[in-house]
Amino acid sequence: MSILIIGLLLGGTYALMAMGLQLQYGVARIMNLANGEILVAAAFGTFWFFTAYQLSPFISLLIVVPLAFAVNWAIYHWLMLPLVRRAKNQGQLEVDSILATFGISFIFIGILLAVFGGDYLNYSYLARPFYILGEAYGLNRIAAFLMSAAICIGLYLWLHRTRTGLTLRAVSVSPSAAGLVSINVERASALAFALGGAVTAAGGAMLSMFLTFDASLGVLFTLKGLVIIIMGGVRDIRGAIVASFILGLAETAVAILVDPGLTLAAAYVLFLIILLVRPEGLFGRRST
């Protein structure tokens, strides 16, 4: 029972990270291998605001998220756009963007190492027990889950109820067709990329409330995020949310029943199952 609840709470925060990656890969067509580093940087930022200025993580969100938006917009504008323009086809762009974001991820790690050093960091916020069905759970996990759920729902409604959201969804279906109906594809992609980074950063701020971080962890989150969107489908938000919960549950089960050091193996097992059984994703349609 506790596995179920902890897994769901964790999955809620993962959903945030996965939605960020979905915006970047699904709409902006950039496979961002530095996504996990954005998340870790946001976690470090939240840590820093908490220890240096006693700011609650929820208030830090108001600083970290716009900052991440600006940084990601800049990354897209100055680093990704030249690649998009130079690429002759989708495959070329994929190779170039994978290499470039791989390099960017090491720049982020380098900055974090230079500023914070290589230690594991964590802080204690809302570390009080909260009782659900007679069992105690950290209040910080529950608060992080509720905040993540609120952001996810907000983002979903924004994507489906506003005109800008519609624009992004159109680009996600087909950039060239979106261009034909006078959508500024480059601007929409930049917005999606920046927004994706901001949502991921929000996920990092929330995760920092109950996880321990060090500068090298980013690749784990990148991988988890990618496994989630492969499982759920690159353009399917509901799929990604379901997949986030599955990953959260699987990881928690492995951590509690086997060993907390094997959580990545849980992600890989899910990845392998998906690759072998349903490469098109949980709700995806098999392409012909």
Place this chain on the structure above:
Amino acid sequence: MTDKSPRTRGFLQRSMQAMRDGLVLSASDKRHLVLGTIGFALAALLPFVSDGYALSVGISVAMYAVLATSWMLFSGPTNYISLGTAAFFGIGMYVVAGGIDLLPFSALVVIAALVGGVFAAIVGLATLRIAGVYFVIFTLGMAELIRQITVWGQAKMGSQAGLYVLVGMDDSTLYWLLIALAAIVFLVGWWIGRSRLGFALRIIGNDEVVAVHSGINTARAKVVLFVISSVFASITGALVAPRYSYVEPTLAFSPFISFQVVIMALLGGVHRLWGPLVGVIPFTLMWEVINASYPRLSTLLLGVCFLLIVYFIPHGVVGLIESLRGGYRKRGGPLRDLLQNTLRSRKSNNA
């Protein structure tokens, strides 16, 4: 091979023919062979003329030359970027570290090659049959995955995290072993380049749809070459294990190895067999300096170097030189262009 149906026999005959074709040497092939032999012979003289420091830099150069060239064998022609060299390197190292009390070193190197090869085959069979991104994602966290499993397995078996590898091997021997391995990688790469397999891979890299339509078993070609490339990485890890004498998971599966291999290969250029080597030598030397002068900033600088290469010399130094010398000559020939253009126009008609 008990099955001697006409189809099998035909396949065997064709492969034999292909091998014989591969052994016919043109004048330029002979020149390359002679030049390569002279190069390796000169490189092998280093331990006689140098002190300990130059030799240890030489070992790093030789090690990365093997890793980067074998990386390029697969990722160069196919454009499938492998980010998991460290996983195979670490596997090799750990096979040696774990078995050194039980078996002789040479047997362990063979076992390391086998383990690395089997693991690569499994990864390849799972990921290379479908789109390329899955392979990239899979290799991204692979080193970390194996590291976690190793740590867990060691804890389960009650062994210590770090293992001692005490083999009486001096630096000169290690250097010669690595140079010999590099020579083998070059020979294998040269042979693949002229074989049907190499031709198939270049077509896959240019356009996978074209490759499938030309009747190439793309999955098999990719898996075979990924296995070859990974076996070399595993052997390298096994060979250098005694150099570290104390092996622990964080060292063996360090993501920086994967990163440096990719960066060096890209710096040199991945469309020529000797391309990665052109990147390995200056980069290793530069890296020695950077690591000694700015240890705190080394990761950051590594990332910056990487971006500079991706943006400003996408075809590597070799591509740069060749474009300066009158047009970057693409491999593949007119047949490929024809196929590609036909298919592309067909695709755009359908869309």
